[in-house]
Amino acid sequence: MRAAEQAAFDTGVDDYGLMETAGAAAAEIIWRAGHKRDALILCGPGNNGGDGFVIARLLRDRGVAVRIAALGDSRTVSSQRARSAWDGPVEDVMTAAPAGQLVDALFGTGLTRGLDEAVAARLCHLSEAATTSHAIDLPSGVDSDSGALLSAVPHFDVCIALGAYKPAHLLQPAAAYMGRLALADIGIAMPTEVHHLGAPALCAPGANAHKYTRGLVAVVAGEMVGATCLSAEAAARSGAGYVRLIADVAVPVLSHAIVRSASLDLDRAKAVLVGPGLGRDDAAWDRLVAVAKAGGPFVADADALRLFAEKGFGDLTRPAIMTPHEGEFSRLFGDLRGSKIDRALAAARSSGSVVVYKGADSVIAAPDGRAAVASGASPWLSTAGTGDVLAGLAAGRLAVTGDPFRAACEAVWLHGDAARRAGPAFVADDLLATLPAAIAARL
Numbered sequence: 001m002r003a004a005e006q007a008a009f010d011t012g013v014d015d016y017g018l019m020e021t022a023g024a025a026a027a028e029i030i031w032r033a034g035h036k037r038d039a040l041i042l043c044g045p046g047n048n049g050g051d052g053f054v055i056a057r058l059l060r061d062r063g064v065a066v067r068i069a070a071l072g073d074s075r076t077v078s079s080q081r082a083r084s085a086w087d088g089p090v091e092d093v094m095t096a097a098p099a100g101q102l103v104d105a106l107f108g109t110g111l112t113r114g115l116d117e118a119v120a121a122r123l124c125h126l127s128e129a130a131t132t133s134h135a136i137d138l139p140s141g142v143d144s145d146s147g148a149l150l151s152a153v154p155h156f157d158v159c160i161a162l163g164a165y166k167p168a169h170l171l172q173p174a175a176a177y178m179g180r181l182a183l184a185d186i187g188i189a190m191p192t193e194v195h196h197l198g199a200p201a202l203c204a205p206g207a208n209a210h211k212y213t214r215g216l217v218a219v220v221a222g223e224m225v226g227a228t229c230l231s232a233e234a235a236a237r238s239g240a241g242y243v244r245l246i247a248d249v250a251v252p253v254l255s256h257a258i259v260r261s262a263s264l265d266l267d268r269a270k271a272v273l274v275g276p277g278l279g280r281d282d283a284a285w286d287r288l289v290a291v292a293k294a295g296g297p298f299v300a301d302a303d304a305l306r307l308f309a310e311k312g313f314g315d316l317t318r319p320a321i322m323t324p325h326e327g328e329f330s331r332l333f334g335d336l337r338g339s340k341i342d343r344a345l346a347a348a349r350s351s352g353s354v355v356v357y358k359g360a361d362s363v364i365a366a367p368d369g370r371a372a373v374a375s376g377a378s379p380w381l382s383t384a385g386t387g388d389v390l391a392g393l394a395a396g397r398l399a400v401t402g403d404p405f406r407a408a409c410e411a412v413w414l415h416g417d418a419a420r421r422a423g424p425a426f427v428a429d430d431l432l433a434t435l436p437a438a439i440a441a442r443l
């Protein structure tokens with residue numbers, strides 16, 4: 001964001017002009033949400049506070065009863081200029097009375113440490129007393145680059161991100177405090193490879209399609225066939241044309257459309273899934289090695305990740321996609337530094353695989369530096385077996401597209417949308433029923 005701002009300044013945009021643009025964009029969003037409800041605007045010492053002074057002036061011009069409460073002096077040239085354009089009184093944050101709307105313009109990307117305990121408590125109190133609370137750029141107290149909470153933060157109704165989403169807008173725990181995210185265009189381009197995961201554009205099969213052109217997925221079973229079945233059923237509803245389940249034991253409940261094979265038959269497979277229900281014994285490792293040695297693109301999940309963490313990748317072909325949750329990730333890659341986005345990118349770079357680092361803020365990272373973050377997924381996904389469904393979907397989309405990063409992004413999106421359609425208290429099997437509607441919505 002700082003680099004993007006500097007690039008704008010180099011082309012003649014001035015600091016204060018950008019602050020006026022940012023303030024106007026934020027004021028417009030607040031106006032639409034709150035209209036003439038009275039507002040208290042909390043202004044900090046930096047440019048975030050400067051935005052607050054601009055917002056206050058513009059809302060007052062529209063007839064809103066606005067009060068400002070500042071935390072000390074304004075310390076930047078632009079924020080001093082914004083403050084001098086405000087001719088009303090300035091109260092003290094620690095003593096100001098609450099209002100119907102609270103606007104938090106205390107700190108944004110320049111926060112370097114947690115707020116003083118008394119200030120943080122005051123912010124929480126004023127926010128709770130308001131009907132609607134808006135955070136300007138970021139809730140004061142969250143670390144912009146990691147999403148960590150550096151001090152107590154209230155839950156906001158709206159967070160207005162200025163110019164671009166920062167990691168904290170998408171990563172936990174901060175993302176859970178933002179309420180509705182609004183992105184304010186301030187006219188500067190962001191040179192970034194990190195994106196908020198967007199809805200994919202999918203294609204229906206062409207008129208001449210047949211089951212093999214649509215993609216064959218081989219799903220390798222092991223000792224826990226239930227998990228493998230969930231994956232195979234998800235692959236079968238992913239848009240792929242053919243799913244072959246490779247199992248040398250009887251598989252009790254499975255769609256008749258899924259073809260079984262007792263041997264490791266990877267003929268015509270455009271993608272292989274290995275890991276869900278695989279087991280962790282020597283026989284499981286042998287199956288995993290056989291898949292990797294076959295050389296085709298494969299998705300590694302669950303037990304396959306545990307086995308790779310224990311035994312290493314050696315000179316085996318790396319998975320096209322790996323889908324670790326937090327525990328699997330740290331077992332595989334150790335304690336990496338930085339935000340979840342940084343860690344996912346480092347893991348993708350070192351392994352050469354697309355890494356889907358799962359959780360409430362799933363990060364999809366590619367070895368070439370692209371990354372997408374899926375925030376806002378249903379917390380009801382935190383139920384056993386949903387990871388197996390995701391792995392099946394990822395393998396299915398890989399068979400359809402042949403592009404691991406695209407496949408992983410599509411799979412995470414469809415998984416999240418299927419969960420949203422399933423509503424509350426679903427089990428992993430229920431996602432299988434809502435997947436076709438999630439796909440239909442993206443055609």
Ligand SMILES: NC(=O)C1=CN([C@@H]2O[C@H](COP(=O)(O)OP(=O)(O)OC[C@H]3O[C@@H](n4cnc5c(N)ncnc54)[C@H](OP(=O)(O)O)[C@@H]3O)[C@@H](O)[C@H]2O)[C@@H](O)CC1
Pocket residue numbers: 005015016018019022023044045046047048049051075076078106107108109110111112113114115116136137138162186
């Ligand atoms: N560049 C631009 O023109 C544009 C920028 N924009 C806006 O600017 C925001 C970034 O502004 P910023 O860099 O001035 O940082 P900001 O978040 O206001 O705070 C920094 C000040 O707080 C202080 N401080 C830090 N932590 C503290 C603590 N815990 N408790 C107490 N003090 C603390 C720190 O001083 P320190 O004590 O660390 O030396 C410093 O004085 C950005 O989020 C967006 O809203 C938009 O208008 C678009 C145009």
Ligand SMILES: Nc1ncnc2c1ncn2[C@@H]1O[C@H](COP(=O)(O)OP(=O)(O)O)[C@@H](O)[C@H]1O
Pocket residue numbers: 302325358359360361362377378379380381382383384385386387388389390415
């Ligand atoms: N609190 C949450 N909010 C949103 N999604 C979640 C949450 N917890 C888990 N998920 C998602 O649910 C899935 C769980 O996968 P995983 O941990 O492998 O479970 P399992 O092994 O039981 O299938 C992942 O896709 C993950 O991103």
Ligand SMILES: [K+]
Pocket residue numbers: 048104105106107108135136137138139140
């Ligand atoms: K703020």
